[in-house]
Amino acid sequence: MELINYNDEELFQPGHVACAGCVEALSMRVILNTVGRDAVATVSPSCGAVICGAYPFSATKIPVFHTTLESGAASASGIKRALLSQGKPDTTVLCLAGDGGTYDIGLQALSSAAERNEDILYICFDNEGYMNTGGQKSSSTPLAAVTGSTPAGKTTRKKNLIEILAAHRIPLIATASPSHLNDMAAKVEKAKALRGTKVIIVLIPCLPGWGVADNAAVKTARLAVESGVFPLFEVEDGVHYTLNTEQRTQSVNSYLAQQGRYRHLSAEQVEQIQADVDAEWQRLLWCAAGR
């Protein structure tokens, strides 16, 4: 068993209000502690904003500014520029957002911040839907998944945000999973040392939203990585791809079978999703080989 190797400075406190068993709280704990005390965060409406806690409490030891849903990256930019004007270039500015605030309504502001290469670390807690409002589809929701607004299953694929961000040629884009916390901490550490816009997308299996058992979020996240549905990789400067897990050891079906949102799938649909994952995996291998 791999020990979790990071320094817990207690920057994320007990008393947060995540659902019992939620791996977003776990991820936030690892990320905040890796970033350290010299940091300011902005958070857009999302599970993350709720997890941080309601006034007058806060689960975070670092200052947090709550902004609007579509303006996470713009808000982070404003904080960074203010800190620069105060001669504090080394303070890390974190933007914590959900997939709705990143893939959908916040994409315009994120694209602009990336184009300006603002010195921010953007964390997207991707639970593949508007889970904080009860579970509706976002453009991050995968093909065939049932949500409150796709009761028969989504008919289109998940948006490939990483490719969109890669087109901005920012210093670092990475995926991370709560099943691989050392990898997550290493990526945060790496991002912290880089100047410019860094984006880390963390897959968060949502217990109620995905229909995952209360004790199965980490397992589900691990199956997402091991089946290749959510590969762990990095893109540097938009062109240099590095795969962090080079082997797929699980079938896509083993991942899908964990989740209520896929319970209705036919064998054909599972095959189609497997074929999609196979094709994307081949493309990633191709990118990582530098072709």
Added chain:
Amino acid sequence: MEAKNYPSNRLLLSGNHAVAWGVKLVCPDVAPVYPITPQTPILEKITEFQSQGELDMELLTPESEHSAMAACISASATGARVFTATSSQGLLLMHELLHYACGARAPIVMFNVNRTPASPWGFWPDQLDSLAQRDTGWIQLYSETPQESLDTVIQAYRIAEAVGLPTMISHDAFYVSHSMEPVEVPSQDLVREFLPRFEPRYRLDTELGQSFGAPIDQATWNRSRRDIAAAMALVADAVTAAGEAWGELTSRAYGPLEQYRMEEAEVVIVTMGSMSGTAREAVDAMRERGEAVGLLKVRLFRPLPAEALRQALAGVSCALVLDRNYSPGMGGILHQEIKSALFAMSGAPRLHGLLAGIGGVNVSAEKIQQLVDDCREVEPSVEAQWVE
């Protein structure tokens, strides 16, 4: 009053470039700005100052006014002095964040160039864009001339920071934004004396550890609005204090209202922005003929200085409100506001609401004189009347 001896520089400036010179003298820490006609000369001029090293400021050029205002709010919350500028559609796109800025108690200063909101597309002077933001919690000041725009930008920081509320200044598209006049540009030393350093008690700071804007319960939300109301109650005095202090340094004093040739006036024209300049001419012509007509210029629109308005209009028999805006289904917004300010006032003037110059159509000094003649002996209708 004798002005202190600071040298000033007389330059021929458009209204927008006068604003940019005001910004240069304030030297804000952060300016997120997005271009829009007819605001763009403000953006271009401050960018030019910054690129030439004459203005040490973080310039942020995002993809929209929405992101510009979002960055203004968070930069202000981090303790930075912030400036932005916009117009019309841009201001309307910011609407959500205008509420947010007030709730966040961010003393941002924004310059808005009043322009018709689409549809249909137009680029003409009309104050509906900013007046439609009257419930967002921004202090609103209206400027008549390039000189007043420069002076007001600098005063606005003092006002905003004194009460902890965002402040918007507006001047009319083209009539002011692109018209040139000689402008006294004060010295940096004068502005430094006038404007204290911005050192907010509450700010995002890793040493302080304060967080802002988290979800709150009903009672606390209610209290936050009472706090805003208490701050709003301080604004008129803050505007007066800033305007008087500015007057001591420059000989150009300002207040929430300006009364022009109001002595013994029987008829008073009430208006805002560039229309005030034309009304001044009309008043001069009528005074020349011995008619007791005056002008009451509203400089501070939000919060409306209701008590000062009542005092200024006491004893006046007839007042004409000229609105360069139209709120569909209601009429002129300034007319509505003045009506409510004068409610239950004994001996209030007969109040005529006139929709004049909507969409930027010309309203001449002769036209204003004719309106005064048409209205002075007539009982006003409840609703505002369109001026042909």
